[in-house]
Amino acid sequence: MEYVVPLIIVLVIVIAVVVGSKVLKRRSRPVQESGLGADGLGHKQAKGNREISRENAEAASARLNPVTHQRVYSMIAQRQVLNAVKEYRSATGMSLGDSAAAVAALAQFPQPTPEAKPAPVIKEGPLTVDDIIKAAPEEVKPEPAVRNTVPSAYRYRAIVSQGGDVREVASTRLNEQIFRQIRDLAQSGNYDGAARLLRSHADIGEGEAREFVSMIGPED
Secondary structure, three states, X not given: OOOHHHHHHHHHHHHHHHHHHHHHHHHHHHHHHHOOOOOOOOOOOOOOOOOOOHHHHHHHHHOOOHHHHHHHHHHHXXXXXXXXXXXXXXXXXXXXXXXXXXXXXXXXXXXXXXXXXXXXOOOOOOOOHHHHHHHOOHHHOOOOOXXXXXXXXXOEEEEEEEOOEEEEEEEOOOOHHHHHHHHHHHHOOOXXXXXXXXXXXXXXXXXXXXXXXXXXXXXX
């Protein structure tokens, strides 16, 4: 009874390979006549060993990583043979026939999940900062430096006075050059333009901006 499922899987795979081979043969005939491989690089793709054996099952398993290995065996266990072949082919880039033979070998000779890649080995000799960072686990590696896009904390103070009344506007977006432009507009009588320019560089209301620029005198 233990050989029934693998035999069914192999039978289904053989049928799929026969049908798929006819389709692929029609599609690949112009390429073969031109002397180019399926990858267009002037050489034919090598075919794998399609023998259903324990050695080929081990080789088929070695081509998978832990995630794809579990996916393929999950589909085999659910008897989704065609999906298993499709998953194996997608993970390895092998042909339909080679992928089908690999799945059949994996079904008949179950293989353990491959181990994850070992941690990188630190080279001998003096260590550098880069060596330590590369060898550190992902969870303790420093976050990449993020460029500081926050405006400078320096607040420019623009002060005007008229009689005994003094007004001040402080903003990180103001500077001496901008305030000079505001002053020139106000002194030329363009109070609306001066107020708009001030509001675009400071968080104040329209009425407050108009009062501020109206107090700008020739000596401010």
